[in-house]
Amino acid sequence: MSQQSTGAPPITSPGTRPAQASGAPAPTGTPTGTPTGPGARDPRLAAPAVPPRRGLRRVLRTTFTGTPGRMRLVAALVALAAAVFGVIGSQTLWTSSAALERADHNTTQVVRVQSIYADLLRADADATNAFLAGGLEKPVQRADYDASIGRVAQTIAEAAEAQPADGAALGALNQQFQTYTALVEQARAYNRQGLPVGATYLSNASAGLRSGALPIVTALNQANTARTAEEFDLSTRSIWLAVSGGVALLVLFGGLIWLARRTHRYLNVPVVVGVVLVLIALVVGATTVSQVANQISSVRSSTFTATLDLATIRSAAFDAKANESLTLIARGSGTAFETSWASQSKVVTDAITDLGGAEAVATQSTLSTQWAVYIKAHQAIRALDDGGEWQLAVNAAGATGAGSANAAFATFSDTATQALTVSAATTSDGVLAPRTVSTFAGWALLLICLVAAGLTLRGFGQRLEEYR
């Protein structure tokens, strides 16, 4: 079939041949070819790798002048087009694969940074809640504070190792974090002695955490989310693959026609095979990229979004919990903290509503129910405090038994943490899944194109032989 359709031009080729000759290759061929009329015979002798002891310029001139010279030039162009497509196409696929790996790293970093945020607030919620009981903290609460602080310290180190670009920001965060823990320890020492200055150290610590440390964590979160989006976009970018593939196809096809006309033959089989191979490579490359794009777009709209939402839910929940204690510590002047509680609670409920993906629906309803239980417990505490029963409110806020706000919150935060872990793992799997195919397709594409380049050289070589 291809023989018939491409077989048509050779029939008309004799008539158009002179036009062709002075058309495409003429600008370089004819002007240099005509003055060196006798030299037109030269290439036939010089070309067969017998190095003449003359200058490079003369070698080049003799190599690319006359019909075989032009043929060499066209062959080089055609082979180069196929090779360039092979390189660009495979590079595109490998870049896509590498971008996916970086996207996964960045997503992991986002989760890491979000857990720093949540753990800082969890520690603060513990410290402030414990303070309500005076200097004598509950061992459980103290242990939870210590565990949260330990995780933050560990995660900051891990995050710094994972992303050098975050190094400076994490250094600044570490500084704020050290200040926070130092102030809390000092507050603790004073509280243990029953001195009021301890409360001031604690509120300074909380305020510093919110004005100094948390904005840095937010900046880290934004930077890494942006990096993930950037890599996702890069992983699906196929414009250069398409352009180089299209160009290669056109050049090869053009070369095939040119050769057929010039040599008055039908089709040169190796070159035809080369054209077909380049076409196959283009289809393979384009299909792979579009598959990656489909996969990534589905991950982004489902598990990736769910992971970000769950991370937001957890951070906002701990923020709300810390504000609950701060409202009570402020003892009648905590309106601002209660307002923060309400806005964070809204963030939680909104993010729960936004939780997408079929597999997330179960989590969605569980989280929704559990948060509602906590809200109810919180409102009971607020009702006591607003009704002038501060001490009873404090007792309720410090209680850890069944039905208490602390218990309801723990249930919720456990569910959210677990869901986040699962969702993050699913996202990671989904992001990394197309990587193997991309890498493999990249090698296949490169190999096919190099073979195509070799075949075209061979095809042109056969014709060049006839000029010897």
Add this chain to the structure above:
Amino acid sequence: MRGAPWSRTTRAAILTTVAAVLLAACGSGGNYPATQVPPSTTTPPAKVPTPASATCTPDFLTSYAPLPSLDTNLLTSDKFAAEMTKRGRLRVGVSADSMLLGANNPLTNPSTIEGFDIDFARAVAKARFGDENKIQLVVIPAADRIPALMTDRVDMVARNMSMTCARWGQIAFSAEYYQAGLKLLVAKGATDTTFDALKASTKSVCAPTGTSTIDFIRTQGVTVVGAATHTGCLVLFQQGKVDAIAGDDTVLAGLVAQDPYAVVPKATALTVEPYGLGFNLGNKALVQFTNTLLDQMKADGRWKAIYDKWFAGPLGPAPAPPVSKYGRP
């Protein structure tokens, strides 16, 4: 056969081009610009308070005449009285971190706020509702004392508040219940112990924002640093961020009690700070009721008992209670 038609030069040229394209295609991925560190949100500078007008008529010590007795039926049934009766408790704006005046004591169980000011607040609650525990202590920073009263968040403020002409324009005061004096707290062994010395050595002095103290020290030519409370000043002092704390002798005594390296050098008070209980400007009846109570307490020894309980140790034997001054229309 294949190699023959191609010169070495041609092949080299093709290989070089391929290699160049290959190199060019190798993008350097994953090199991100460094994450920007947001600037730390600093606390806004303390607002410069309106300068207190020094004189007024009647003067700032003058309060409303007391009621004939503590009969609660004498309280006019205005909206303040009606709402308070409905609530069944007295809402008092207090400090929870001014040791000796009003501070949370976590060592009691349940932890309670206690101190000189708190005892007066409880006395008012007892007179009004027959039970000193019919009280809701609302912890407020110094700067919130007047806003809390003006917005009716509290019925009364018992938080070492000085009676001034400027404040009389916004709130009402009871008769004077204690006379404090402004002094300085410095580090043990410090040589600069007066405003002049601190000014000469360009040292900084801390005072809570929204207080008459900070208004005064602004006129002394020293570097002024504000904090939310006096205890906030103590934190700054311990962190070496300020060199001295200005405050009433009563307040400074509470700070010294928490830090053995802080001292209040013996000196005559720089200003006289008459303490009054604060009320909403419209709640005249409760002011009059409280004045009746204060007069009784000053006369029957309850005032001295409260003083002795908190200040006999750090400030010496009880002086005569301040004389109530009435005549405000």
